[in-house]
Amino acid sequence: MAKFEVMVGNKAVAYAAKLARVKYVSAFPITPQTTIVQYLADMIANGELDADYVNMEGELSCQSSAMTAATTVRSFTATSGPGLLYMHHPMHMTTWARLPLVMAVVHRSTKGMQPDQMDTMSQRDTGWLMIECQNSQELLDTGIMSFKIAEDERVRLPTIFMGDGYILSYTSEPVELPAQEEVDAFLPPYKRPYPMFPEEAKEAMALMSQMWNPFVDPQNVWKQQQEAAMNAKTVIREVNAEFEKWFGRSYGNGLVEEYKCEGVEAVLVAMGTIASTAKTAIDQLQRDGRKVGLVAIKSFKPFPDDDFQRIGADVKAMGVIDRNVSTGTLGGITFTELRHSLYDLDERPMTLNFHAGMRGKEVRVEDIKRMAEKTLKAARGEKVTPLVEWA
Amino acid sequence: MSKPVPLSKLDEKEFIVPANSACQGCAGSIVARIVSKVIGEDMVRQEVACCGPAFGNITQPVFYGEVFEGAGAMMTGFARAFNRLGRDDIRVTGIIGDGGTTDIGFQGLSASAERNEDMLWVCYDNEAYMNTGGQRSSATTKFAATTTTPVGEFSRGKKERKKPLPILVGVHRVPYMATASVAYPEDFIGKLQYAKPVKGFRFIQVSAPCPTGWNYDPRYSVKVAKEMVLSGLWPLYEVVEGALRITYKPKELKPVKDVLRSQGRFRHITDEEVDEIQGEVDEFWGRLQEKDGGPLF
Ligand SMILES: Cc1ncc(C[n+]2csc(CCOP(=O)(O)OP(=O)(O)O)c2C)c(N)n1
Numbered sequence: 001m002a003k004f005e006v007m008v009g010n011k012a013v014a015y016a017a018k019l020a021r022v023k024y025v026s027a028f029p030i031t032p033q034t035t036i037v038q039y040l041a042d043m044i045a046n047g048e049l050d051a052d053y054v055n056m057e058g059e060l061s062c063q064s065s066a067m068t069a070a071t072t073v074r075s076f077t078a079t080s081g082p083g084l085l086y087m088h089h090p091m092h093m094t095t096w097a098r099l100p101l102v103m104a105v106v107h108r109s110t111k112g113m114q115p116d117q118m119d120t121m122s123q124r125d126t127g128w129l130m131i132e133c134q135n136s137q138e139l140l141d142t143g144i145m146s147f148k149i150a151e152d153e154r155v156r157l158p159t160i161f162m163g164d165g166y167i168l169s170y171t172s173e174p175v176e177l178p179a180q181e182e183v184d185a186f187l188p189p190y191k192r193p194y195p196m197f198p199e200e201a202k203e204a205m206a207l208m209s210q211m212w213n214p215f216v217d218p219q220n221v222w223k224q225q226q227e228a229a230m231n232a233k234t235v236i237r238e239v240n241a242e243f244e245k246w247f248g249r250s251y252g253n254g255l256v257e258e259y260k261c262e263g264v265e266a267v268l269v270a271m272g273t274i275a276s277t278a279k280t281a282i283d284q285l286q287r288d289g290r291k292v293g294l295v296a297i298k299s300f301k302p303f304p305d306d307d308f309q310r311i312g313a314d315v316k317a318m319g320v321i322d323r324n325v326s327t328g329t330l331g332g333i334t335f336t337e338l339r340h341s342l343y344d345l346d347e348r349p350m351t352l353n354f355h356a357g358m359r360g361k362e363v364r365v366e367d368i369k370r371m372a373e374k375t376l377k378a379a380r381g382e383k384v385t386p387l388v389e390w391a
Numbered sequence: 392m393s394k395p396v397p398l399s400k401l402d403e404k405e406f407i408v409p410a411n412s413a414c415q416g417c418a419g420s421i422v423a424r425i426v427s428k429v430i431g432e433d434m435v436r437q438e439v440a441c442c443g444p445a446f447g448n449i450t451q452p453v454f455y456g457e458v459f460e461g462a463g464a465m466m467t468g469f470a471r472a473f474n475r476l477g478r479d480d481i482r483v484t485g486i487i488g489d490g491g492t493t494d495i496g497f498q499g500l501s502a503s504a505e506r507n508e509d510m511l512w513v514c515y516d517n518e519a520y521m522n523t524g525g526q527r528s529s530a531t532t533k534f535a536a537t538t539t540t541p542v543g544e545f546s547r548g549k550k551e552r553k554k555p556l557p558i559l560v561g562v563h564r565v566p567y568m569a570t571a572s573v574a575y576p577e578d579f580i581g582k583l584q585y586a587k588p589v590k591g592f593r594f595i596q597v598s599a600p601c602p603t604g605w606n607y608d609p610r611y612s613v614k615v616a617k618e619m620v621l622s623g624l625w626p627l628y629e630v631v632e633g634a635l636r637i638t639y640k641p642k643e644l645k646p647v648k649d650v651l652r653s654q655g656r657f658r659h660i661t662d663e664e665v666d667e668i669q670g671e672v673d674e675f676w677g678r679l680q681e682k683d684g685g686p687l688f
Contacts, residue, residue, distance in 0.1 A: 023475050024468065052471040057502035061464030064499075068437075068454060068468030073475055075468070090458045097454075196452050196469070198432055198481060204452035 002178050002247070009168030012136040012175050013078065013104045014039035016143020016161075018049045019183040020102075023073035023190070025053045026062040031113050032165035033080040033106040040076075063087035063094065063103075070099040070158075074147065074190035077101070080165060081108030084119040088126065094158045095127030095225060100150035100193060103128075104143065105162040106169045107272070107323075114360020115165040117271070117324040120300075121333050127225045129155070129232055130301040133163040134276040136173045141249055142298075144178070148187050148239050154231040156193060166360065167273040178247050186246045229302045236299055252296065255304035258311070260286055261293035266349075266379040267311060268372055269338060270321040271297045274356065274363050278321070281368035291379075292372045297334060305341040312342045317350040319375030321368070321391075323357040331355075331388040350378040356391040367391055392636060393569070393585035393629060395577035401428050406449050413446035416609025418599035418616060421573040422515040423447035423486055429583040430511070433482045435473070437466045439496070441488035442522045443515075462487045463499025466510040474509060482511055482587060489516045489530035492596075493556045500594075504563035507591040513583075514556070514594070517601035525604035529554040532624070533671075534664050535656045537604070542659045552671065557596050561630040561687045565592040569629035569638070572598040574617035578627055578638055585629075598625040606655025618650040623676040624668075628683075635687045637679055647672055 007015075013036045017025065025044075027037035043049040052069075056062045062077045067090055069075040079087065084105055094101050107115040110122070120130055131146060133139045142161045150159040163169070195203035210216065217223075233255060240254030251257055257275075260282050261267060270278050275296035282294045295311055295318075297304065312318065322332025329336055331353035342348050354371050357363045371391060378384045406427035413420045419442050427434065427449040434451045438444060440459035456465045462485050470483045492500055492514040503510060519537050520526040527537040533552045536542045540549040561568045567586045571579035579597060586593040600616050602609040619625040620639065624647055627639040648665045651657040 024471055026468075052475055054467060054471060054506070056464065056467075057498055060458075060460065061467070061499055061502065064456065064458050064461035064464035065468035065471070068456070068465045069472040071454070071469070072472035075472075090456075090461055093456055093458050096457070196435060196454070197473075197478065198435060198451060201451050205450055208453060208455070 002176050004174050004176050006172050006174050007136060008035070008170050008172050009136040009139050009163055010035040010106065010170070011039050012140040013143055014043065015177060016140045017076045018043050019178065019180060020074060020144055020147045020187055022076040023051050024066060024069035024075040025051055026056050026066045026077045027053060028056050028059050028062050028079070028083065030080045030083040032108060032169040033078050033083065033104070035169070036078045036104060036106070059083040059086040060090060063090040066101050067094040067097065067099055070101040071194040071196045072192050075101050076103070078104040078106070080106045081110060081119045085110065085122060088123060091123055091126040091128060096221060098156045098193070099158060100156050101158040102143070102146045102150055103158070103160050105160050106165045107162060108165045109359045112359050113165070115167065116358045116360065120160060120162055121324045124301070124333065127157060127229070128301065129157050129159040129229065129299070131159065131161045131299050132271045132297060133161060133168070134273060134296065136168060136175050137249070138251060139163050139168065140175055141243060141247065142251070144183060144187060145239050145243055149232060149235055151190065152235045155228050155235050157225065157228050157232065164273040182246055186242065233302050233304070233306070251298050253307070255299040256307045257296040257298055259294040259296060261295065261311065263291065264293040265291040265315060266317040266319065266372070266375045267293045267295050267315050268319045268321060268368065268375060269295045269297065269334065271300065271323065271334065274321055274323060277363060277365060278368045281365045281372060284365070285369060285372055290372065290376060292376055300334070303337050303341065308338055308341040309345060312345055312349050313347070315349050315379070317352065317375045317379035319352045319354060319371050321354045321356050321371065325355055325358065335388070352378055352384065353388040354391040355389070392631060393581035393638065395581040396584060397577045398580065401580065402431070404431065406431060406451055408448045408450060411446050411448050413442065414603045414609070416602040416612045417442070417446050418573040418601065418612045419443070419515045419517060420446035422513065422597050422599050423449060425576055425579055426484065426486055426513050426583060427451065429580055430482050430484050430587060433480055434484050435469060435481050437462055437469065437483065437485040439487060439491045440522065441491050443486050443488065447486055459491055460495040461499060462491055462496045462512070463503035466512070467503055467506070467508045470509040479509070483509065484511045484513065486513050486515060488522070489514055489518060490520045490528045493529045493554050500560070501563065504560055504565050504592045504594070507565065509590055511586055511593045514596045515599040516596050517599050517604060519601070519604050521601050521604045530556065533668060534660050536659065537656070547664065548659065558687070560594045561635070564633050565594060566590070567593040567629070567631055569595045570625065570627055571595050572616045572620050572625055572627060574613050574620060575627060575639060582629060604656070607653060615654065618645065618653070621645045622647045622650045623672045624650060626676060626679055628679060630687050633686055635679070635682045635685065637683045644672070644676060
């Protein structure tokens with residue numbers, strides 16, 4: 001039987017790993033992630049979870065050891081901001097080896113401890129899938145789903161599930177804990193993705209020579225990763241729908257969550273806790289008769305191009321809120337990816353960009369309403385400047 | 392304590408493929424051959440960036456992690472995961488260069504030793520980053536010319552002394568630590584055989600001269616290695632749970648002078664510089680003898 005418990009986001013993350021019955025956890029403290037690995041340490045100490053728990057000497061080693069452990073058992077690690085930056089090198093390797101490792105990232109800026117997305121955005125091209133969450137329940141559910149997505153034969157890519165530091169990590173909310181038997185039925189036991197045992201030497205050598213064969217196109221590794229990441233769009237939708245069947249909860253179509261988008265002229269596009277704040281703004285605006293909805297990006301990688309093409313064809317303007325910046329590029333990273341998705345449309349909506357929430361700068365309902373009004377103005381065909389603004 | 396075992400006593404089976412892309416006279420491939428013969432069927436190997444992929448084509452499962460800095464952590468992941476599935480028969484073995492051990496991999500080495508992870512770390516010590524063209528490492532001997540410590544009007548080669556890695560690992564009080572040399576295979580095999588069934592962290596640093604980087608005739612790799620042992624430049628000893636034992640004691644050490652001068656990388660050194668190294672070698676050998684049979688610290 002499922003039960004409710006009031007818990008902070010980090011505890012929900014720890015429960016996701018526990019319910020997934022991870023067998024290897026590599027740990028290193030960094031605010032605001034730290035309590036995740038503390039909860040897991042307690043769970044193991046109390047006999048609630050049977051896993052190897054290794055206090056590593058740094059995040060580089062957390063990533064490297066969880067990577068090799070994932071050749072053999074279901075593995076998990078978690079980090080934030082600078083810790084994630086420090087993992088960068090082995091993260092590429094984890095993808096290259098196609099290991100379905102799952103990692104939780106609690107967003108922390110690259111400067112200071114408050115959240116923004118510069119940590120994960122700096123890992124954008126490591127080949128990891130990246131799935132964002134808006135609340136503690138979503139963290140728990142997405143954590144469980146992440147293992148199923150990552151381990152799917154059509155995908156087999158490492159996966160990050162993530163949420164904002166402080167706003168989620170240390171905020172208590174009621175969370176429904178699914179029953180272990182149901183999670184076991186939803187998420188089957190780990191299949192070793194590699195022939196690593198000595199008696200499997202022949203298969204292992206064949207695999208190695210395939211990877212190292214100089215006559216094989218060296219670009220194949222990335223070609224296959226790209227195919228797998230694109231397959232993940234289908235797999236994420238399926239897993240999200242299956243999760244709904246088992247647990248009665250789902251998150252949009254798994255890739256995007258469209259909030260009150262019927263019959264609207266404009267939408268805001270946001271991720272994470274900004275998206276959840278934006279829901280309140282949309283409620284208020286619609287009460288006042290404004291035709292504006294919200295699209296929350298859940299899967300940043302793979303990027304939901306198809307969904308944005310469909311939504312973009314129906315609205316006149318899209319206002320993208322980016323808790324990140326890519327200096328030297330016109331706008332934020334989701335703005336850039338979104339405009340890229342829309343390029344092939346015959347009739348493209350206007351797109352606006354708002355940099356907001358960097359280094360934890362507060363983003364209030366009022367701020368979002370103002371962004372929405374500006375987007376609506378663009379939808380009416382009025383001239384709006386600047387196209388990209390620092391909110 | 393280990394007992395020397397000659398190569399001829401080992402099973403005939405080879406795990407290393409005869410052809411490889413190592414340089415002529417590569418002592419690293421001797422290390423790879425001996426390690427793979429002794430650990431054999433039970434081995435899963437970790438490889439990082441180094442000459443290993445060129446000289447060590449061993450037909451047992453290997454994980455080539457391009458993570459040069461990650462040997463300790465990657466072997467930790469394997470050892471933990473295998474043991475968790477009850478496969479403690481598998482010997483997680485790393486054949487790692489000196490750079491990947493004493494420099495960029497040092498943090499992971501020390502951490503794995505401190506956690507006493509179940510792994511066998513064999514460092515083949517060619518005293519430089521050879522794979523990238525012979526740049527200095529902290530394992531390079533003082534005064535050696537390398538491509539980043541060249542000899543010139545304002546430079547006498549490497550300025551610093553060789554990092555005393557075996558001692559540093561030994562003071563972690565790991566279950567097993569030893570030095571070895573490709574010139575003394577029976578000593579090396581004995582140490583590997585001793586280390587193989589031991590649980591926990593085991594470390595062997597093997598002197599593996601590199602003709603390409605040290606600039607001597609490739610046919611002399613074993614001879615050069617032998618002279619390093621005979622002169623005390625590379626003493627053979629082991630530390631078991633904190634107790635030190637010298638495993639090979641030359642009656643009298645040969646002077647280092649000829650040994651150094653036979654290697655192109657030292658061709659420039661003056662008599663005073665030779666004396667400096669000789670002094671250090673004598674001092675270290677003296678201390679080793681004092682400690683022989685007793686605690687390392
Ligand atoms: C992070 C990183 N830095 C640098 C390199 C380049 N690199 C590859 S092998 C190597 C030297 C390895 O030296 P060592 O461990 O002594 O082994 P050897 O080459 O002597 O066999 C270097 C510097 C790399 N692959 N990765």
